[in-house]
Amino acid sequence: MEQQVALVTGASSGIGEQTALELLRHGFVVYGAARRADRMAAIVGAGGHAIAMDVTDDASMRAGVEQILAAHGRIDVLVNNAGYGSYGALEDVPIDEARRQFEVNVFGLARLTQLVLPGMRARRSGTIVNISSIGGRIYEPLGAWYHATKFAVEGLSDSLRVELEPHGIRVVVIQPGAIRTEWSAISRRSAIERSGSTAYAAQARALVRALEAADRSTGATEPHVVAATIAKAAGARRPRTRYATPLSAKVIVGLRRVLPDRAVDRVIRSVFSPTKEELAEAQHAEAPHADDVDRTGV
Template identity: 50%
Template sequence: MAANDPVLVTGCSSGIGLATAQRLLAAGHTVYATARRPESLDGLARTGARVLALDVTDEASMRTAVEAVEHEHGAVGALVNNAGYGVYGPVEEVDLDDVRAQFETNVFGLGRMCQLVLPGMRRAGRGRIVNISSMGGRLVFPTGGWYHASKYAVEALSDALRVEVRPFGVDVVLVEPGLIRTEFGTTASHGLAAGDEGSAYGGLRSYADELMANAYRSRAAAEPGVVADAVVKAVRTRRPRTRYVVTAAAKLQVQTRRLAGDRVWDMAMRQAYRLR
Protein backbone atom coordinates (compact mmCIF):
# COMPACT_ATOMS: atom_id res chain seq x y z
CA MET A 1 0.00 0.00 0.00
CA ALA A 2 1.08 3.59 -0.54
CA ALA A 3 2.36 5.57 2.44
CA ASN A 4 -0.59 7.99 2.38
CA ASP A 5 -3.31 5.32 2.05
CA PRO A 6 -5.76 5.29 4.97
CA VAL A 7 -5.97 2.43 7.47
CA LEU A 8 -9.35 1.34 8.85
CA VAL A 9 -9.17 -0.54 12.18
CA THR A 10 -12.11 -2.27 13.86
CA GLY A 11 -12.53 -2.74 17.61
CA CYS A 12 -10.34 0.13 18.81
CA SER A 13 -11.91 0.90 22.19
CA SER A 14 -9.31 -1.13 24.11
CA GLY A 15 -6.63 -3.79 23.94
CA ILE A 16 -5.08 -4.76 20.63
CA GLY A 17 -7.22 -2.40 18.55
CA LEU A 18 -6.35 0.61 20.68
CA ALA A 19 -2.63 -0.21 20.68
CA THR A 20 -2.69 -0.82 16.92
CA ALA A 21 -4.33 2.53 16.18
CA GLN A 22 -1.80 4.28 18.42
CA ARG A 23 1.17 2.60 16.71
CA LEU A 24 -0.14 3.36 13.23
CA LEU A 25 -0.70 7.00 14.14
CA ALA A 26 2.84 7.21 15.52
CA ALA A 27 4.12 5.77 12.21
CA GLY A 28 2.41 8.62 10.34
CA HIS A 29 -0.62 6.86 8.90
CA THR A 30 -4.09 8.29 8.46
CA VAL A 31 -6.03 6.06 10.85
CA TYR A 32 -9.77 5.53 10.98
CA ALA A 33 -10.33 4.10 14.44
CA THR A 34 -13.72 2.49 14.97
CA ALA A 35 -15.83 1.00 17.72
CA ARG A 36 -19.49 0.38 18.46
CA ARG A 37 -19.39 3.31 20.89
CA PRO A 38 -17.38 6.13 19.27
CA GLU A 39 -17.24 8.03 22.58
CA SER A 40 -14.85 5.30 23.77
CA LEU A 41 -12.36 6.59 21.18
CA ASP A 42 -12.00 10.13 22.52
CA GLY A 43 -8.36 9.53 23.47
CA LEU A 44 -7.49 8.38 19.95
CA ALA A 45 -9.33 11.35 18.47
CA ARG A 46 -7.21 13.70 20.55
CA THR A 47 -4.05 12.13 19.11
CA GLY A 48 -5.16 12.51 15.51
CA ALA A 49 -7.28 9.49 14.65
CA ARG A 50 -10.42 9.87 12.58
CA VAL A 51 -13.15 8.30 14.69
CA LEU A 52 -16.12 6.37 13.29
CA ALA A 53 -18.92 4.29 14.76
CA LEU A 54 -18.72 0.74 13.43
CA ASP A 55 -20.55 -2.37 14.61
CA VAL A 56 -19.44 -5.41 12.63
CA THR A 57 -22.77 -7.12 13.32
CA ASP A 58 -24.72 -4.28 11.64
CA GLU A 59 -24.76 -4.00 7.84
CA ALA A 60 -25.66 -0.32 7.70
CA SER A 61 -22.94 0.55 10.21
CA MET A 62 -20.28 -1.31 8.22
CA ARG A 63 -21.34 0.23 4.92
CA THR A 64 -21.40 3.74 6.36
CA ALA A 65 -17.90 3.43 7.81
CA VAL A 66 -16.35 2.11 4.60
CA GLU A 67 -18.16 4.71 2.49
CA ALA A 68 -16.86 7.49 4.76
CA VAL A 69 -13.26 6.43 4.12
CA GLU A 70 -13.83 5.94 0.40
CA HIS A 71 -15.56 9.32 0.06
CA GLU A 72 -12.42 11.05 1.28
CA HIS A 73 -9.70 8.79 -0.13
CA GLY A 74 -11.24 6.76 -2.95
CA ALA A 75 -10.44 3.44 -1.28
CA VAL A 76 -9.46 1.91 2.02
CA GLY A 77 -5.70 1.40 1.89
CA ALA A 78 -5.55 -1.22 4.62
CA LEU A 79 -8.24 -2.91 6.68
CA VAL A 80 -7.31 -4.31 10.10
CA ASN A 81 -10.06 -6.69 11.20
CA ASN A 82 -9.52 -6.72 14.95
CA ALA A 83 -13.04 -6.82 16.45
CA GLY A 84 -13.72 -10.13 18.17
CA TYR A 85 -14.28 -11.93 21.46
CA GLY A 86 -14.35 -15.42 22.97
CA VAL A 87 -17.18 -17.65 24.15
CA TYR A 88 -15.80 -20.42 26.37
CA GLY A 89 -17.23 -23.57 27.90
CA PRO A 90 -17.62 -27.27 27.09
CA VAL A 91 -18.95 -27.78 23.57
CA GLU A 92 -22.05 -29.57 24.89
CA GLU A 93 -23.04 -26.79 27.26
CA VAL A 94 -22.46 -23.51 25.44
CA ASP A 95 -25.73 -21.90 24.38
CA LEU A 96 -25.93 -21.85 20.58
CA ASP A 97 -27.34 -18.33 20.60
CA ASP A 98 -24.05 -17.26 22.20
CA VAL A 99 -22.14 -19.24 19.57
CA ARG A 100 -24.07 -17.56 16.75
CA ALA A 101 -23.42 -14.12 18.22
CA GLN A 102 -19.69 -14.90 18.44
CA PHE A 103 -19.59 -16.03 14.82
CA GLU A 104 -21.46 -12.90 13.74
CA THR A 105 -18.58 -10.82 15.12
CA ASN A 106 -15.54 -13.04 14.67
CA VAL A 107 -16.33 -14.52 11.25
CA PHE A 108 -19.29 -13.00 9.42
CA GLY A 109 -18.52 -9.41 10.42
CA LEU A 110 -14.88 -9.86 9.47
CA GLY A 111 -15.83 -11.45 6.16
CA ARG A 112 -18.36 -8.74 5.35
CA MET A 113 -15.80 -6.01 6.04
CA CYS A 114 -13.51 -7.72 3.53
CA GLN A 115 -16.32 -7.78 0.97
CA LEU A 116 -17.05 -4.09 1.47
CA VAL A 117 -13.48 -2.79 1.09
CA LEU A 118 -12.41 -5.03 -1.79
CA PRO A 119 -14.17 -3.25 -4.70
CA GLY A 120 -12.37 -0.01 -3.85
CA MET A 121 -9.06 -1.82 -3.40
CA ARG A 122 -9.46 -3.52 -6.76
CA ARG A 123 -10.17 -0.20 -8.44
CA ALA A 124 -7.06 1.29 -6.82
CA GLY A 125 -4.97 -1.72 -7.83
CA ARG A 126 -3.61 -2.15 -4.33
CA GLY A 127 -4.65 -2.80 -0.74
CA ARG A 128 -3.99 -4.85 2.33
CA ILE A 129 -6.28 -6.82 4.64
CA VAL A 130 -4.89 -7.83 8.04
CA ASN A 131 -7.07 -10.30 9.90
CA ILE A 132 -6.45 -10.74 13.61
CA SER A 133 -6.77 -14.45 14.24
CA SER A 134 -5.14 -16.29 17.15
CA MET A 135 -2.82 -19.14 17.92
CA GLY A 136 -6.27 -20.60 18.67
CA GLY A 137 -6.76 -20.82 14.92
CA ARG A 138 -3.91 -23.33 14.77
CA LEU A 139 -4.51 -25.43 17.90
CA VAL A 140 -7.33 -26.13 20.35
CA PHE A 141 -7.63 -26.17 24.13
CA PRO A 142 -10.49 -27.89 26.00
CA THR A 143 -13.44 -25.56 26.75
CA GLY A 144 -12.40 -23.35 23.84
CA GLY A 145 -13.99 -25.36 21.03
CA TRP A 146 -16.52 -22.78 19.85
CA TYR A 147 -14.03 -19.90 20.07
CA HIS A 148 -11.34 -21.89 18.28
CA ALA A 149 -13.88 -22.86 15.61
CA SER A 150 -14.43 -19.17 14.85
CA LYS A 151 -10.69 -18.58 14.53
CA TYR A 152 -10.17 -21.67 12.38
CA ALA A 153 -12.85 -20.19 10.13
CA VAL A 154 -10.92 -16.90 9.96
CA GLU A 155 -7.81 -18.85 8.95
CA ALA A 156 -9.64 -20.71 6.17
CA LEU A 157 -11.34 -17.56 4.90
CA SER A 158 -8.04 -15.69 4.84
CA ASP A 159 -6.18 -18.50 3.05
CA ALA A 160 -8.77 -18.56 0.26
CA LEU A 161 -9.01 -14.79 0.03
CA ARG A 162 -5.23 -14.32 -0.13
CA VAL A 163 -5.02 -16.31 -3.38
CA GLU A 164 -8.20 -14.84 -4.88
CA VAL A 165 -7.26 -11.18 -4.53
CA ARG A 166 -3.52 -11.27 -5.13
CA PRO A 167 -3.97 -10.65 -8.90
CA PHE A 168 -5.58 -7.30 -8.00
CA GLY A 169 -2.60 -6.13 -5.95
CA VAL A 170 -4.25 -6.90 -2.61
CA ASP A 171 -2.38 -8.75 0.16
CA VAL A 172 -4.10 -10.70 2.94
CA VAL A 173 -2.19 -11.26 6.17
CA LEU A 174 -3.04 -13.24 9.31
CA VAL A 175 -1.79 -12.11 12.73
CA GLU A 176 -1.98 -14.91 15.30
CA PRO A 177 -1.44 -13.71 18.88
CA GLY A 178 -0.87 -15.93 21.85
CA LEU A 179 -1.82 -14.86 25.37
CA ILE A 180 -2.29 -11.08 25.44
CA ARG A 181 -3.25 -9.13 28.56
CA THR A 182 -6.58 -7.62 27.50
CA GLU A 183 -10.21 -7.86 28.60
CA PHE A 184 -10.44 -11.07 26.55
CA GLY A 185 -9.11 -13.27 29.34
CA THR A 186 -11.51 -11.87 31.93
CA THR A 187 -14.51 -12.26 29.62
CA ALA A 188 -13.66 -15.83 28.64
CA SER A 189 -12.98 -16.81 32.25
CA HIS A 190 -16.37 -15.43 33.27
CA GLY A 191 -17.98 -17.74 30.73
CA LEU A 192 -16.23 -20.73 32.22
CA ALA A 193 -17.30 -19.84 35.73
CA ALA A 194 -20.93 -19.43 34.69
CA GLY A 195 -21.75 -23.12 34.20
CA ASP A 196 -24.88 -24.74 35.59
CA GLU A 197 -24.68 -26.17 39.08
CA GLY A 198 -24.38 -29.94 38.91
CA SER A 199 -22.89 -29.89 35.41
CA ALA A 200 -21.08 -33.04 34.31
CA TYR A 201 -18.28 -30.70 33.31
CA GLY A 202 -18.13 -28.78 36.57
CA GLY A 203 -14.63 -29.97 37.41
CA LEU A 204 -13.35 -29.15 33.94
CA ARG A 205 -14.92 -25.69 34.02
CA SER A 206 -13.41 -24.91 37.39
CA TYR A 207 -9.92 -26.11 36.51
CA ALA A 208 -9.96 -24.49 33.05
CA ASP A 209 -10.97 -21.22 34.71
CA GLU A 210 -8.01 -21.51 37.08
CA LEU A 211 -5.60 -22.40 34.26
CA MET A 212 -6.76 -19.47 32.15
CA ALA A 213 -6.47 -16.97 35.00
CA ASN A 214 -2.96 -18.17 35.83
CA ALA A 215 -1.92 -18.12 32.16
CA TYR A 216 -2.94 -14.50 31.68
CA ARG A 217 -0.97 -13.55 34.80
CA SER A 218 2.09 -15.50 33.72
CA ARG A 219 5.24 -14.36 31.94
CA ALA A 220 3.94 -16.12 28.81
CA ALA A 221 1.31 -13.38 28.41
CA ALA A 222 2.32 -10.17 26.65
CA GLU A 223 1.01 -6.63 26.39
CA PRO A 224 -1.19 -5.59 23.42
CA GLY A 225 1.65 -3.49 22.02
CA VAL A 226 3.52 -6.57 20.79
CA VAL A 227 0.56 -7.49 18.59
CA ALA A 228 0.24 -3.89 17.43
CA ASP A 229 3.88 -3.95 16.35
CA ALA A 230 3.21 -7.06 14.26
CA VAL A 231 0.15 -5.42 12.68
CA VAL A 232 2.15 -2.31 11.79
CA LYS A 233 4.76 -4.53 10.16
CA ALA A 234 2.04 -6.39 8.26
CA VAL A 235 0.60 -3.08 7.04
CA ARG A 236 3.88 -1.39 6.10
CA THR A 237 6.13 -4.18 4.80
CA ARG A 238 6.34 -4.27 1.01
CA ARG A 239 6.06 -8.06 0.91
CA PRO A 240 4.44 -9.17 4.17
CA ARG A 241 4.41 -12.73 5.43
CA THR A 242 1.18 -14.64 5.14
CA ARG A 243 1.20 -15.18 8.93
CA TYR A 244 2.72 -13.49 11.97
CA VAL A 245 2.59 -15.60 15.14
CA VAL A 246 2.99 -13.25 18.11
CA THR A 247 4.84 -14.16 21.35
CA ALA A 248 7.55 -16.75 21.74
CA ALA A 249 5.25 -18.98 23.78
CA ALA A 250 2.65 -18.99 20.99
CA LYS A 251 5.28 -19.92 18.39
CA LEU A 252 6.43 -22.82 20.58
CA GLN A 253 2.89 -24.10 21.12
CA VAL A 254 1.96 -23.87 17.44
CA GLN A 255 5.08 -25.80 16.43
CA THR A 256 4.59 -28.34 19.19
CA ARG A 257 1.03 -28.98 18.05
CA ARG A 258 2.14 -29.33 14.44
CA LEU A 259 4.89 -31.82 15.24
CA ALA A 260 3.20 -33.78 18.02
CA GLY A 261 0.18 -35.08 16.14
CA ASP A 262 -3.31 -35.68 17.47
CA ARG A 263 -2.70 -38.46 19.99
CA VAL A 264 0.24 -36.82 21.70
CA TRP A 265 -1.55 -33.45 21.82
CA ASP A 266 -4.72 -35.07 23.20
CA MET A 267 -2.72 -36.80 25.89
CA ALA A 268 -0.99 -33.55 26.84
CA MET A 269 -4.35 -31.76 27.05
CA ARG A 270 -5.89 -34.49 29.20
CA GLN A 271 -2.97 -34.23 31.59
CA ALA A 272 -2.98 -30.44 31.65
CA TYR A 273 -6.72 -30.28 32.35
CA ARG A 274 -6.78 -33.30 34.69
CA LEU A 275 -9.02 -35.33 32.43
CA ARG A 276 -8.72 -39.09 32.77
Protein backbone atom coordinates in the same frame (compact mmCIF):
# COMPACT_ATOMS: atom_id res chain seq x y z
CA MET B 1 3.61 10.03 -1.24
CA GLU B 2 -0.07 10.06 -0.28
CA GLN B 3 -0.82 8.91 3.26
CA GLN B 4 -2.24 5.43 3.52
CA VAL B 5 -5.61 5.04 5.21
CA ALA B 6 -6.23 2.25 7.73
CA LEU B 7 -9.43 0.99 9.32
CA VAL B 8 -9.08 -0.94 12.59
CA THR B 9 -12.07 -2.69 14.13
CA GLY B 10 -12.45 -3.49 17.82
CA ALA B 11 -10.40 -0.37 18.53
CA SER B 12 -11.93 0.64 21.87
CA SER B 13 -9.40 -1.36 23.91
CA GLY B 14 -6.60 -3.90 23.88
CA ILE B 15 -4.99 -4.96 20.63
CA GLY B 16 -7.28 -2.81 18.47
CA GLU B 17 -6.58 0.39 20.37
CA GLN B 18 -2.83 -0.20 20.44
CA THR B 19 -2.83 -1.07 16.72
CA ALA B 20 -4.56 2.19 15.85
CA LEU B 21 -2.02 4.13 17.91
CA GLU B 22 0.91 2.24 16.37
CA LEU B 23 -0.32 2.85 12.83
CA LEU B 24 -0.68 6.56 13.64
CA ARG B 25 2.97 6.57 14.74
CA HIS B 26 3.84 5.00 11.38
CA GLY B 27 2.18 7.84 9.49
CA PHE B 28 -1.15 6.25 8.54
CA VAL B 29 -4.47 8.04 8.54
CA VAL B 30 -6.28 5.83 11.05
CA TYR B 31 -9.94 5.19 11.69
CA GLY B 32 -10.72 3.21 14.81
CA ALA B 33 -14.07 1.45 14.79
CA ALA B 34 -16.05 0.06 17.71
CA ARG B 35 -19.62 -0.03 18.92
CA ARG B 36 -18.94 2.90 21.25
CA ALA B 37 -17.00 5.73 19.65
CA ASP B 38 -16.65 7.50 23.01
CA ARG B 39 -14.28 4.76 24.21
CA MET B 40 -11.70 5.72 21.58
CA ALA B 41 -10.60 9.04 23.06
CA ALA B 42 -6.96 7.95 23.09
CA ILE B 43 -7.03 7.40 19.32
CA VAL B 44 -8.68 10.76 18.66
CA GLY B 45 -6.24 12.42 21.02
CA ALA B 46 -3.33 10.97 19.04
CA GLY B 47 -4.70 12.36 15.77
CA GLY B 48 -6.89 9.49 14.62
CA HIS B 49 -10.60 9.21 13.96
CA ALA B 50 -13.27 7.26 15.80
CA ILE B 51 -16.38 5.86 14.15
CA ALA B 52 -19.21 3.87 15.68
CA MET B 53 -19.45 0.47 14.02
CA ASP B 54 -21.07 -2.82 14.94
CA VAL B 55 -19.67 -5.69 12.88
CA THR B 56 -22.96 -7.58 13.25
CA ASP B 57 -24.89 -4.69 11.67
CA ASP B 58 -24.58 -4.39 7.89
CA ALA B 59 -25.88 -0.81 7.76
CA SER B 60 -23.35 0.21 10.41
CA MET B 61 -20.46 -1.29 8.44
CA ARG B 62 -21.63 0.26 5.17
CA ALA B 63 -21.95 3.68 6.77
CA GLY B 64 -18.45 3.47 8.28
CA VAL B 65 -16.78 2.48 5.03
CA GLU B 66 -18.71 5.14 3.09
CA GLN B 67 -17.64 7.79 5.61
CA ILE B 68 -13.97 6.95 5.12
CA LEU B 69 -14.24 6.77 1.34
CA ALA B 70 -16.06 10.11 1.25
CA ALA B 71 -13.25 11.73 3.23
CA HIS B 72 -10.23 10.07 1.61
CA GLY B 73 -11.38 8.09 -1.42
CA ARG B 74 -9.52 4.99 -0.27
CA ILE B 75 -8.91 2.38 2.39
CA ASP B 76 -5.45 0.87 2.08
CA VAL B 77 -5.35 -1.34 5.17
CA LEU B 78 -8.18 -3.16 6.92
CA VAL B 79 -7.36 -4.69 10.31
CA ASN B 80 -10.15 -7.11 11.21
CA ASN B 81 -9.59 -7.20 14.96
CA ALA B 82 -13.12 -7.18 16.40
CA GLY B 83 -13.87 -10.43 18.18
CA TYR B 84 -14.40 -12.10 21.53
CA GLY B 85 -14.06 -15.45 23.25
CA SER B 86 -17.22 -17.29 24.26
CA TYR B 87 -16.45 -20.36 26.35
CA GLY B 88 -18.47 -23.18 27.84
CA ALA B 89 -19.10 -26.82 27.03
CA LEU B 90 -20.68 -27.30 23.62
CA GLU B 91 -23.59 -29.03 25.36
CA ASP B 92 -24.18 -25.97 27.54
CA VAL B 93 -23.76 -23.06 25.12
CA PRO B 94 -27.08 -21.95 23.57
CA ILE B 95 -26.98 -22.17 19.79
CA ASP B 96 -27.92 -18.48 19.54
CA GLU B 97 -24.71 -17.61 21.42
CA ALA B 98 -22.75 -19.88 19.07
CA ARG B 99 -24.25 -18.03 16.10
CA ARG B 100 -23.35 -14.67 17.64
CA GLN B 101 -19.76 -15.87 18.09
CA PHE B 102 -19.61 -16.60 14.35
CA GLU B 103 -21.39 -13.35 13.47
CA VAL B 104 -18.75 -11.29 15.30
CA ASN B 105 -15.60 -13.34 14.70
CA VAL B 106 -16.19 -14.59 11.15
CA PHE B 107 -19.14 -13.08 9.27
CA GLY B 108 -18.47 -9.52 10.43
CA LEU B 109 -14.85 -9.90 9.32
CA ALA B 110 -15.92 -11.30 5.95
CA ARG B 111 -18.60 -8.68 5.31
CA LEU B 112 -16.33 -5.75 6.11
CA THR B 113 -13.71 -7.25 3.81
CA GLN B 114 -16.32 -7.42 1.05
CA LEU B 115 -17.05 -3.72 1.51
CA VAL B 116 -13.44 -2.55 1.19
CA LEU B 117 -12.37 -4.87 -1.64
CA PRO B 118 -13.85 -2.98 -4.62
CA GLY B 119 -11.70 0.07 -3.91
CA MET B 120 -8.60 -2.04 -3.28
CA ARG B 121 -9.13 -3.93 -6.54
CA ALA B 122 -9.57 -0.68 -8.46
CA ARG B 123 -6.19 0.53 -7.17
CA ARG B 124 -4.65 -2.96 -7.38
CA SER B 125 -3.29 -2.41 -3.89
CA GLY B 126 -4.28 -3.05 -0.31
CA THR B 127 -3.69 -5.19 2.76
CA ILE B 128 -6.23 -7.20 4.74
CA VAL B 129 -4.95 -8.12 8.21
CA ASN B 130 -7.10 -10.75 9.93
CA ILE B 131 -6.57 -11.23 13.65
CA SER B 132 -6.81 -14.93 14.34
CA SER B 133 -5.16 -16.53 17.37
CA ILE B 134 -2.99 -19.46 18.29
CA GLY B 135 -6.51 -20.74 18.97
CA GLY B 136 -6.81 -21.09 15.20
CA ARG B 137 -4.13 -23.80 15.41
CA ILE B 138 -4.62 -25.38 18.83
CA TYR B 139 -7.66 -26.13 20.97
CA GLU B 140 -8.96 -26.24 24.53
CA PRO B 141 -11.81 -28.02 26.31
CA LEU B 142 -14.90 -25.80 26.61
CA GLY B 143 -13.61 -23.64 23.76
CA ALA B 144 -15.24 -25.43 20.83
CA TRP B 145 -17.20 -22.48 19.46
CA TYR B 146 -14.39 -19.95 19.89
CA HIS B 147 -11.81 -22.22 18.29
CA ALA B 148 -14.23 -23.05 15.48
CA THR B 149 -14.41 -19.34 14.60
CA LYS B 150 -10.64 -18.95 14.61
CA PHE B 151 -10.07 -22.09 12.54
CA ALA B 152 -12.62 -20.59 10.13
CA VAL B 153 -10.69 -17.30 10.00
CA GLU B 154 -7.52 -19.23 9.15
CA GLY B 155 -9.18 -21.13 6.28
CA LEU B 156 -10.99 -18.05 4.99
CA SER B 157 -7.73 -16.09 4.99
CA ASP B 158 -5.82 -18.79 3.11
CA SER B 159 -8.43 -18.94 0.35
CA LEU B 160 -8.68 -15.16 0.23
CA ARG B 161 -4.91 -14.79 -0.04
CA VAL B 162 -4.63 -16.73 -3.29
CA GLU B 163 -7.93 -15.30 -4.55
CA LEU B 164 -6.77 -11.71 -4.17
CA GLU B 165 -3.11 -12.05 -5.12
CA PRO B 166 -3.81 -11.50 -8.85
CA HIS B 167 -5.48 -8.21 -7.89
CA GLY B 168 -2.47 -6.89 -5.96
CA ILE B 169 -4.10 -7.30 -2.54
CA ARG B 170 -2.24 -8.92 0.35
CA VAL B 171 -3.85 -11.01 3.10
CA VAL B 172 -2.08 -11.54 6.42
CA VAL B 173 -3.03 -13.60 9.47
CA ILE B 174 -1.90 -12.53 12.95
CA GLN B 175 -1.85 -15.25 15.63
CA PRO B 176 -1.58 -13.71 19.10
CA GLY B 177 -0.88 -15.94 22.06
CA ALA B 178 -1.33 -14.97 25.71
CA ILE B 179 -1.96 -11.21 25.67
CA ARG B 180 -3.01 -9.27 28.75
CA THR B 181 -6.33 -7.80 27.62
CA GLU B 182 -9.95 -7.99 28.74
CA TRP B 183 -10.41 -10.97 26.37
CA SER B 184 -9.28 -13.43 29.04
CA ALA B 185 -11.64 -12.09 31.70
CA ILE B 186 -14.61 -12.23 29.31
CA SER B 187 -13.71 -15.78 28.30
CA ARG B 188 -13.31 -16.94 31.91
CA ARG B 189 -16.60 -15.38 32.91
CA SER B 190 -18.48 -17.01 30.04
CA ALA B 191 -17.08 -20.44 30.93
CA ILE B 192 -18.41 -20.16 34.49
CA GLU B 193 -21.73 -18.65 33.42
CA ARG B 194 -22.37 -21.44 30.90
CA SER B 195 -20.80 -24.48 32.57
CA GLY B 196 -20.01 -23.55 36.17
CA SER B 197 -22.95 -25.53 37.54
CA THR B 198 -23.27 -28.34 35.02
CA ALA B 199 -21.61 -31.69 34.47
CA TYR B 200 -18.64 -29.71 33.10
CA ALA B 201 -18.19 -27.55 36.21
CA ALA B 202 -14.83 -29.01 37.22
CA GLN B 203 -13.48 -28.46 33.70
CA ALA B 204 -14.79 -24.90 33.72
CA ARG B 205 -12.90 -24.17 36.93
CA ALA B 206 -9.75 -25.77 35.53
CA LEU B 207 -10.06 -23.67 32.39
CA VAL B 208 -10.39 -20.48 34.44
CA ARG B 209 -7.31 -21.43 36.47
CA ALA B 210 -5.31 -22.15 33.29
CA LEU B 211 -6.30 -18.87 31.62
CA GLU B 212 -5.45 -16.90 34.76
CA ALA B 213 -2.06 -18.64 34.94
CA ALA B 214 -1.41 -17.83 31.27
CA ASP B 215 -2.04 -14.13 31.96
CA ARG B 216 0.47 -14.19 34.83
CA SER B 217 3.10 -16.19 32.96
CA THR B 218 6.33 -14.78 31.56
CA GLY B 219 5.12 -15.94 28.14
CA ALA B 220 2.26 -13.43 28.22
CA THR B 221 2.77 -9.92 26.94
CA GLU B 222 1.03 -6.58 26.43
CA PRO B 223 -1.16 -5.58 23.45
CA HIS B 224 1.42 -3.16 22.05
CA VAL B 225 3.64 -6.13 21.10
CA VAL B 226 0.91 -7.48 18.81
CA ALA B 227 0.24 -3.97 17.52
CA ALA B 228 3.89 -3.61 16.46
CA THR B 229 3.63 -6.88 14.53
CA ILE B 230 0.45 -5.72 12.79
CA ALA B 231 2.05 -2.41 11.81
CA LYS B 232 5.06 -4.28 10.45
CA ALA B 233 2.82 -6.49 8.32
CA ALA B 234 0.70 -3.54 7.15
CA GLY B 235 3.76 -1.64 5.97
CA ALA B 236 5.57 -4.54 4.29
CA ARG B 237 5.68 -4.80 0.50
CA ARG B 238 5.64 -8.57 0.77
CA PRO B 239 4.45 -9.53 4.25
CA ARG B 240 4.56 -13.07 5.56
CA THR B 241 1.31 -14.99 5.35
CA ARG B 242 1.26 -15.49 9.14
CA TYR B 243 2.78 -13.84 12.18
CA ALA B 244 2.57 -15.63 15.54
CA THR B 245 3.36 -13.32 18.44
CA PRO B 246 4.88 -13.16 21.05
CA LEU B 247 7.70 -15.74 21.13
CA SER B 248 5.65 -18.14 23.28
CA ALA B 249 2.98 -18.17 20.55
CA LYS B 250 5.60 -19.04 17.92
CA VAL B 251 6.74 -21.97 20.06
CA ILE B 252 3.20 -23.28 20.53
CA VAL B 253 2.33 -22.99 16.83
CA GLY B 254 5.62 -24.67 15.93
CA LEU B 255 4.99 -27.59 18.26
CA ARG B 256 1.49 -28.02 16.86
CA ARG B 257 2.98 -28.47 13.40
CA VAL B 258 5.25 -31.32 14.44
CA LEU B 259 3.36 -33.14 17.21
CA PRO B 260 0.67 -35.72 16.38
CA ASP B 261 -2.87 -35.11 17.59
CA ARG B 262 -2.71 -37.64 20.43
CA ALA B 263 0.44 -36.04 21.79
CA VAL B 264 -1.20 -32.62 21.69
CA ASP B 265 -4.27 -34.08 23.40
CA ARG B 266 -2.07 -35.26 26.26
CA VAL B 267 -0.53 -31.83 26.65
CA ILE B 268 -3.95 -30.17 26.61
CA ARG B 269 -5.29 -32.62 29.20
CA SER B 270 -2.32 -31.97 31.48
CA VAL B 271 -2.85 -28.20 31.33
CA PHE B 272 -6.64 -28.25 31.73
CA SER B 273 -7.10 -31.25 34.02
CA PRO B 274 -9.20 -30.38 37.12
CA THR B 275 -7.56 -30.64 40.53
CA LYS B 276 -9.12 -32.67 43.36
CA GLU B 277 -10.34 -29.42 44.89
CA GLU B 278 -11.96 -28.33 41.65
CA LEU B 279 -13.64 -31.72 41.29
CA ALA B 280 -14.97 -31.53 44.84
CA GLU B 281 -16.20 -27.96 44.36
CA ALA B 282 -17.92 -28.92 41.13
CA GLN B 283 -19.80 -31.77 42.76
CA HIS B 284 -21.44 -29.29 45.12
CA ALA B 285 -22.16 -26.77 42.36
CA GLU B 286 -23.48 -29.14 39.72
CA ALA B 287 -27.16 -28.83 38.94
CA PRO B 288 -29.21 -30.77 36.41
CA HIS B 289 -29.84 -29.22 32.99
CA ALA B 290 -33.32 -27.96 32.37
CA ASP B 291 -33.01 -29.51 28.92
CA ASP B 292 -32.11 -32.93 30.31
CA VAL B 293 -35.78 -33.89 30.48
CA ASP B 294 -36.70 -35.99 27.48
CA ARG B 295 -39.66 -34.25 25.84
CA THR B 296 -39.73 -36.38 22.71
CA GLY B 297 -42.69 -38.37 24.00
CA VAL B 298 -44.71 -35.36 25.17
